[in-house]
Amino acid sequence: MVQIQTDYSNLTRERNELNNSYNILAEEQDQLQKRFEEMNNERKDFQRMIQDKCHCGCWRSFGSKYYYISSEQKTWEESTEDCRQKGTDLVIINSEEEQQFLIDLNKRVWIGLTDQEKEGVWKWVDGTALSTRNWLPSQPDNYREEDCAEMKVNVHRSFLKWNDIPCSQNNYWVCETVDV
Template sequence: QTATSQNTSNNNLSNARDQLQTSYYNLTKERDQLQTSYNNLAEERDQLQTSYYNLTDERDQLQTSYNNLTEERDQLQTSYYNLTNERDRLQERVEVLTKDKNNLQGNSYPYFYYVSSTKKTWQQSRDDCRQKGADLMIINSKEEQDFANRFKKYMWIGLIDSEREGTWKWVDGTLLTKRFSYWASGEPNGRTHENCGDIKNYDAEKSWNDESCSHSLYWVCEKKLLP
């Protein structure tokens, strides 16, 4: 091999080496750029992950606040309903007491009432009232009916139909009128000679019941007080 051929081979190898060296540098530079991009993406991912955790935590805090506000709202709503019901009950009591006051003011003969603490038959109850200068209670107005119900007792009143079945009279001899009749649903049913009237379902406006006169109940007396 001549010297010229040897030089040519050396030049070719040198050029190939230089090209490989250049490729190596280029690949190294590209690798470094990719590494930098990877590091930047990893950092961005970590920042996004942190933001996600922060948003999740904020969401949870907001959810807790929402739940607390919802519970507080429900409690306030319950308190509102309770206060409204209490107000309505107080209003009803005011109206009843106002009617009682007006009724007493407009009546020249105020009444005294006595409710027993023991139980007797209807006739025994009436006898007790008479011994006190009174008689079993006569109810001839809604105000008196509401008043009698407020005693909250299963008790005799001055109502009877023993003279003629189905013809109810008060103890003063006046006939019972439909206008001031407060029989409970299905009453009077006249079952087993139930000829005496009482207040039984006192939690309802219509509370009267017919009962066997021999049954023992509480009773309420009514006495007119002279002015």
């Protein structure tokens, strides 16, 4: 009889501990759900803001990102600054799909690639080293102090479209948002 009483007391204690754990987990789940909803609403607000700007025809979505395609031409530095003022940066090409998206714009644009820091060492504007290479044949050639990269159009049907040109040249540009 004493053993039954002890077992009953132990089971009651374990049940109470499990109930406490359940209540704590339920509260954490509620907090996580609220935070998820807040973040989802922030994402929707950002998307609405971008869509409002799309009426001017300058923002386009692709995948989980938005891209600003300029309608005027500036130097690479001026283009970089314009992107930063928008809270973005010049486009960093991370996939074949993104490369094709930019090709499909059919517009000669700056991309966020430069070797200004050290000649021949190409880096993206976020400081990452170049891993994918989509240079036109015989590019980069640094023909005239060419330290900035552009995406050319109307040159053969190849996937290879990058070209190095002087950063002081005027060009259209593409800014890229972070994942939303």
